[in-house]
Amino acid sequence: MAKTHPFHSPRTHGFVRVAAATPVVHTADPAANAEEHVALIKQAGAQGVDLIVFPELSLSGYAIDDLLMQDALLAEVERQIAVLAEAAEMAGVIAVVGAPLRNGDALYNCAVVLGSGAVLGVVPKTYLPNYREYYEKRWFAPAASRSEDTIVLDGESVDFAPGLIFEAVDRPGFVFAAEICEDFWAPQPPSTRAALAGARILLNLSASNIVIGKADERAVLCASQSMRTLSAYVFTASGWGESTTDLAWDGQATIHELGAKLAEGERFALESHLTVADIDVERIGLDRLRNGTFADCARLEGEPATVVPFEAGPGPAGDLLRPLDRFPFVPDDPARLDQDCYEAFNIQVQGLMRRMKATNGEKLVIGVSGGLDSTQALLVACRAFDRLGLPRTGILGYTLPGFATSEGTKSNAWALMKALGVTGAEIDIRPTATTMLEAIGHPFARGEPVHDITFENVQAGLRTDYLFRLANQNGAFVLGTGDLSELALGWATYGVGDHMSHYNVNGGVAKTLIRHLIRWVATKEYEGEAAAVLQAVLDTEISPELVPAGADGRLQSTEATVGPYALNDFFLFYITRFGLKPSKVAYLAHQAWKDAATGHWPTATPDAERVEYDLATIKHWLRKFLFRFFQTSQFKRSALPNGPKVVTGGSLSPRGDWRAPSDATARVWLDELEANVPE
Numbered sequence: 001m002a003k004t005h006p007f008h009s010p011r012t013h014g015f016v017r018v019a020a021a022t023p024v025v026h027t028a029d030p031a032a033n034a035e036e037h038v039a040l041i042k043q044a045g046a047q048g049v050d051l052i053v054f055p056e057l058s059l060s061g062y063a064i065d066d067l068l069m070q071d072a073l074l075a076e077v078e079r080q081i082a083v084l085a086e087a088a089e090m091a092g093v094i095a096v097v098g099a100p101l102r103n104g105d106a107l108y109n110c111a112v113v114l115g116s117g118a119v120l121g122v123v124p125k126t127y128l129p130n131y132r133e134y135y136e137k138r139w140f141a142p143a144a145s146r147s148e149d150t151i152v153l154d155g156e157s158v159d160f161a162p163g164l165i166f167e168a169v170d171r172p173g174f175v176f177a178a179e180i181c182e183d184f185w186a187p188q189p190p191s192t193r194a195a196l197a198g199a200r201i202l203l204n205l206s207a208s209n210i211v212i213g214k215a216d217e218r219a220v221l222c223a224s225q226s227m228r229t230l231s232a233y234v235f236t237a238s239g240w241g242e243s244t245t246d247l248a249w250d251g252q253a254t255i256h257e258l259g260a261k262l263a264e265g266e267r268f269a270l271e272s273h274l275t276v277a278d279i280d281v282e283r284i285g286l287d288r289l290r291n292g293t294f295a296d297c298a299r300l301e302g303e304p305a306t307v308v309p310f311e312a313g314p315g316p317a318g319d320l321l322r323p324l325d326r327f328p329f330v331p332d333d334p335a336r337l338d339q340d341c342y343e344a345f346n347i348q349v350q351g352l353m354r355r356m357k358a359t360n361g362e363k364l365v366i367g368v369s370g371g372l373d374s375t376q377a378l379l380v381a382c383r384a385f386d387r388l389g390l391p392r393t394g395i396l397g398y399t400l401p402g403f404a405t406s407e408g409t410k411s412n413a414w415a416l417m418k419a420l421g422v423t424g425a426e427i428d429i430r431p432t433a434t435t436m437l438e439a440i441g442h443p444f445a446r447g448e449p450v451h452d453i454t455f456e457n458v459q460a461g462l463r464t465d466y467l468f469r470l471a472n473q474n475g476a477f478v479l480g481t482g483d484l485s486e487l488a489l490g491w492a493t494y495g496v497g498d499h500m501s502h503y504n505v506n507g508g509v510a511k512t513l514i515r516h517l518i519r520w521v522a523t524k525e526y527e528g529e530a531a532a533v534l535q536a537v538l539d540t541e542i543s544p545e546l547v548p549a550g551a552d553g554r555l556q557s558t559e560a561t562v563g564p565y566a567l568n569d570f571f572l573f574y575i576t577r578f579g580l581k582p583s584k585v586a587y588l589a590h591q592a593w594k595d596a597a598t599g600h601w602p603t604a605t606p607d608a609e610r611v612e613y614d615l616a617t618i619k620h621w622l623r624k625f626l627f628r629f630f631q632t633s634q635f636k637r638s639a640l641p642n643g644p645k646v647v648t649g650g651s652l653s654p655r656g657d658w659r660a661p662s663d664a665t666a667r668v669w670l671d672e673l674e675a676n677v678p679e
């Protein structure tokens, strides 16, 4: 399929490409500064940038003191604005530049928005710093003192006000506003109002001199402003060339979205350069949609804003320019992964401890298969018992071999129970299963190799039956093991089956994270025999082991049936956390997974798991996921045991993040996928 299909363009999926420009500054030389601007605007155009923003007073230089009062300088700035408007039009970008501009008898520190060969509007600075090293009130008037809401530039009258909103008429969600440096150090930055009025991209033109610790301060402000206002925040501060008479300038440039950093430029660089990223304005819109507090705040605190319409450029093409995790539930930054595992494990342990305490429980029952989920639940139980001061012998682990249980998993189960010091026991479920299969007249009981769903569920059901009765007999409760990914897929036997338990510690944890959690606990808490058996569990292929090996000797493989968990967890995150369209989920999955050699992998990902998926494979499994998730498995999620929410992607408990009817159809998602994802 030719890469010219609109599916392959970031623009189709609601991305806006922004550039934070860091030009070399020529002190008090507007013509030289304009040349730097033109070069960067051309570069941006060539990279498919939609919106480029320059630092504060970028046309004059910031630290020029009383030169700001010179007629020759101010007139030259006005002349160069016309030059830049033309350059922006030629490059097909919207440019926002910093300039000192006269209006009436006052001088304002302004953001000038240029598009379609003209000035679209001018935003004067609201908060002028006049403390410590800053003396802006000596030269500038604040926005609030203006007597006019328009300004005449190059013979044209345009809007002149803080909080102007610029909205693309041809690109839904491409709505931005600008503020100037000190503005966002104020307790109530103008950009907060702009966001409440609909702006999704907030720009900051800054001339923030650098002192030790300042870069972190700005990064915190950018992250928190983008998180609090559910927006993207683009910050660019003046760099090399600003006057060092009394201060120094590092040219920090960052792009944040919903609290996360998308891109960061080189600081203390000596060359003009761009920091570019694709902002997901569609996702910002969806997040605002589901977060009622944003709308409530807009009603309480919002003010009407002047909206300036504009025509956007053709938009970004080629690959997506933003960081994209292959595993949304497993960060590839080792420090972050360590923190996530610490939190996930402690959430699980706390959940269980509280339930043990509340029920005066001293024992629990768990089916130990030697697979990933029951291993993780067992590790959680051990930690909870240790912290409660209860002997681990109160954890009653049962290995319950059936018709397809392999020697490998059974011996792992036994080794695990022994190494962890819990009470182990084994009950062969085959005689009881045979009795049940006989009673219901199943052909397997007559010796026929019929391994259908009934055959599978008889075993899963009997295991559960045994565990619940053992719980009654021992004054214990049954610990559930099913994970978030299995809940998404309906990959559990309903009711009388592994779907049910008295308390489930894994229901909030995605399968891709469970693997890393086991690795994390193994490294932090265990050594010797226990660490070795945990590694053996990690090395075992995921299988329910309900159907005997085929003629080729291969065991039933879960991922061969439901698709790779790596992809399923990717789909799950973007569909439940943000409500993205299937075509966009497919696009993001393709960008993240199409090339195993690019991007980052979570540390400790085995080489064999460093795979790639082409678009056809992604579409195939996404189709299955959508059908399972939206159409066939909700009834299983509507009746779930208690258990803690763990990941930000959401829980699937009907008492938590996800409520849905159990009798819906997946049609709208399947149709959207077929219509918009090429074969």
Ligand SMILES: Nc1ncnc2c1ncn2[C@@H]1O[C@H](COP(=O)(O)OP(=O)(O)OC[C@H]2O[C@@H]([n+]3cccc(C(=O)O)c3)[C@H](O)[C@@H]2O)[C@@H](O)[C@H]1O
Binding pocket: 453, 456, 457, 460, 486, 490, 491, 492, 493, 494, 495, 497, 498, 543, 544, 546, 558, 632, 635, 662, 663
């Ligand atoms: N919307 C709805 N509302 C109410 N009931 C609904 C329903 N849709 C189906 N049903 C009924 O539900 C039943 C089907 O559900 P269910 O009995 O669960 O059976 P089902 O989902 O067909 O089978 C369970 C699947 O989970 C797999 N499994 C089981 C155990 C462990 C693991 C694992 O690896 O962890 C995997 C197993 O391999 C099998 O593919 C049918 O009787 C059907 O009529």
Ligand SMILES: Nc1ncnc2c1ncn2[C@@H]1O[C@H](COP(=O)(O)OP(=O)(O)OP(=O)(O)O)[C@@H](O)[C@H]1O
Binding pocket: 366, 367, 368, 369, 370, 371, 372, 373, 374, 375, 398, 399, 400, 401, 402, 405, 463, 481, 482, 498, 542, 543, 544, 545
């Ligand atoms: N042979 C077994 N012995 C004891 N319990 C079992 C056995 N097989 C399954 N179970 C119980 O049923 C649950 C679901 O079974 P399943 O095999 O699907 O999960 P798992 O092996 O723990 O992990 P995974 O789903 O990752 O393979 C298990 O977590 C376990 O509690």
Ligand SMILES: NC(=O)CC[C@H](N)C(=O)O
Binding pocket: 056, 129, 134, 180, 181, 182, 183, 185, 206, 207, 208, 209
């Ligand atoms: N130019 C400005 O508005 C600078 C003030 C800003 N608070 C800073 O610390 O850099």
